[in-house]
Amino acid sequence: MTEDLVAPDNAWLADYIDQGKAGQLIAPPFASWIVTRACNLSCYYCFADARKRDPDELTTAEAKAVIDDLADNGVFCITYMGGEPLMRKDIFDLIDYSTDLGVYAAILTNGLLVKADTVPRLAAAGCQMLGVSVDSNDPLIHDRVRGAAGSLVGAKRAVREAVRANMRCSVRIVVTEDSLPALDGLFRWAVDEGVEELIIIPIFMVGRAAGTADDQRADIRGKQLFFDGLARLRELAEPLGLSVPHEDLACCVGIELSPPAAEHHHVGHAVGFEKTVGCKVGRFVVNIQPNGDVYSCPFVHYPIGSLRTQSITEVWQHPLLRQALTEDLGCLARSIIHKGRPDVVDPTYGRSTAELLAGLGDAPAAPPGRTFVSLEQLTTPR
Amino acid sequence: MSKDMSKDAGAGSGGGPDAPVDVTLDEVLDTLRTMLVITSTDPKWLRRGRQITVQYEFTDGDRSLPYHCRSEGPKWTLVPGALPDSDCDVIVATAPATLHGILHGELGGREAMVSGRLRLRKAPSMPMLLVMRGMFNRYTKAAARGTLPTGERDA
Numbered sequence: 404m405t406e407d408l409v410a411p412d413n414a415w416l417a418d419y420i421d422q423g424k425a426g427q428l429i430a431p432p433f434a435s436w437i438v439t440r441a442c443n444l445s446c447y448y449c450f451a452d453a454r455k456r457d458p459d460e461l462t463t464a465e466a467k468a469v470i471d472d473l474a475d476n477g478v479f480c481i482t483y484m485g486g487e488p489l490m491r492k493d494i495f496d497l498i499d500y501s502t503d504l505g506v507y508a509a510i511l512t513n514g515l516l517v518k519a520d521t522v523p524r525l526a527a528a529g530c531q532m533l534g535v536s537v538d539s540n541d542p543l544i545h546d547r548v549r550g551a552a553g554s555l556v557g558a559k560r561a562v563r564e565a566v567r568a569n570m571r572c573s574v575r576i577v578v579t580e581d582s583l584p585a586l587d588g589l590f591r592w593a594v595d596e597g598v599e600e601l602i603i604i605p606i607f608m609v610g611r612a613a614g615t616a617d618d619q620r621a622d623i624r625g626k627q628l629f630f631d632g633l634a635r636l637r638e639l640a641e642p643l644g645l646s647v648p649h650e651d652l653a654c655c656v657g658i659e660l661s662p663p664a665a666e667h668h669h670v671g672h673a674v675g676f677e678k679t680v681g682c683k684v685g686r687f688v689v690n691i692q693p694n695g696d697v698y699s700c701p702f703v704h705y706p707i708g709s710l711r712t713q714s715i716t717e718v719w720q721h722p723l724l725r726q727a728l729t730e731d732l733g734c735l736a737r738s739i740i741h742k743g744r745p746d747v748v749d750p751t752y753g754r755s756t757a758e759l760l761a762g763l764g765d766a767p768a769a770p771p772g773r774t775f776v777s778l779e780q781l782t783t784p785r
Numbered sequence: 786m787s788k789d790m791s792k793d794a795g796a797g798s799g800g801g802p803d804a805p806v807d808v809t810l811d812e813v814l815d816t817l818r819t820m821l822v823i824t825s826t827d828p829k830w831l832r833r834g835r836q837i838t839v840q841y842e843f844t845d846g847d848r849s850l851p852y853h854c855r856s857e858g859p860k861w862t863l864v865p866g867a868l869p870d871s872d873c874d875v876i877v878a879t880a881p882a883t884l885h886g887i888l889h890g891e892l893g894g895r896e897a898m899v900s901g902r903l904r905l906r907k908a909p910s911m912p913m914l915l916v917m918r919g920m921f922n923r924y925t926k927a928a929a930r931g932t933l934p935t936g937e938r939d940a
Contacts, residue, residue, distance in 0.1 A: 415905060428911075471833070479915055500829070504829070504915060
């Protein structure tokens with residue numbers, strides 16, 4: 404299956420992807436890194452619950468030591484995110500450092516701090532992809548979701564600056580009741596702007612979105628919104644020859660906006676990991692927190708190690724990742740949302756929205772305890 | 786010989802439809818020398834104690850013209866001829882114009898691979914692939930900043 408993703412002469416690449424799928428790599432190919440929790444916006448769905456800088460955030464030197472370790476072990480793509488990564492004064496230095504070591508560097512921003520010299524500085528540091536999150540073409544809606552007036556102007560300016568500078572650009576949309584009606588307009592705007600990829604993300608009841616007595620119901624509805632959004636985008640994209648992957652798990656999906664015959668179709672992210680649908684935990688990804696703690700993905704708020712004290716190769720052997728590799732657990736984030744722990748099957752996996760909502764009844768569901776289970780519990784047979 | 790390779794740099798020979806057609810092998814070799822100079826003088830490279838041997842097999846129709854380079858600390862070499870595969874960390878087969886495009890930011894390395902214009906006849910481990918890509922990145926960034934070294938480029 405992997406062979407069709409790469410040119411036949413590069414069979415080694417297909418082998419590499421297959422090794423990733425089988426969990427045989429010594430480290431994940433991709434790391435997303437919340438380099439700071441400081442943020443100038445306050446989006447209601449922020450999975451990182453970003454607001455201000457954590458006191459134990461990695462220093463520049465510590466962050467570079469982490470980059471050394473990642474590069475030494477073959478982590479070939481780092482996506483710098485936040486919070487707002489541009490609130491770290493050393494972000495250009497960190498990207499420059501990464502790309503000197505051969506790492507593919509991308510940055511996700513809300514765009515508000517993107518000034519005239521920002522994209523050129525990112526490009527000079529070797530940054531190859533800039534992602535901007537947008538909720539609506541309507542500034543009233545976008546700014547309300549973001550909690551700040553003028554934020555849509557900044558986001559759109561960042562997209563335009565990146566495209567103008569010939570930097571690959573993605574637009575990221577968290578599907579909510581606010582953004583779902585806006586998908587038509589956002590899709591057309593992104594195509595017109597020359598954006599390379601739309602990343603569609605479900606809302607997860609973690610971070611700032613979490614904490615109400617109705618998290619489970621909201622999560623189920625969020626999944627349905629996501630599926631509805633994908634269906635709508637499929638209707639928009641397919642007449643243009645663009646494909647929208649089918650995703651049963653309700654996890655992030657990338658939609659390439661350049662047509663299949665275009666020179667750059669599906670090469671922005673290189674080799675095809677992103678085309679593999681389903682959970683990438685234990686196979687392709689980890690998420691790094693501002694203090695160096697590692698999560699299995701940005702939405703699974705469960706620490707599996709720390710790059711302050713461990714190598715990524717050691718963290719990559721964590722029992723939770725091994726379990727996710729060998730058992731079809733569904734979404735570990737939803738396991739936590741619904742069961743309070745990540746190492747059990749996601750109870751929403753493969754079940755319909757109607758069935759799930761009926762199971763909850765009319766009363767708000769009690770939130771599960773969020774006490775993290777210990778390593779011993781994870782390694783003890785249930 | 787080196788001047789003749791430019792004619793085959795376009796589509797169908799690994800150069801790609803948008804690749805420049807007026808790139809000579811000498812130009813590409815000169816760029817590789819500059820890349821090796823930049824790497825061998827980078828404090829990060831020296832501190833990390835990396836070394837790498839890359840063989841480039843430049844395609845010219847049915848012919849392949851091999852060169853190999855080695856970078857170890859502050860020392861580097863770039864010479865014609867092939868090494869035993871086992872002595873190479875990476876063996877790259879491509880047209881000069883494709884390599885030129887990558888080194889000048891006109892074409893992504895992975896994009897070249899995915900499209901079949903650049904073939905890794907011997908693929909390295911991913912960490913070693915990053916070492917090679919880091920060398921390319923240093924060059925492209927220096928070129929973009931206008932800080933390419935000038936003058937003698939002998940090893």
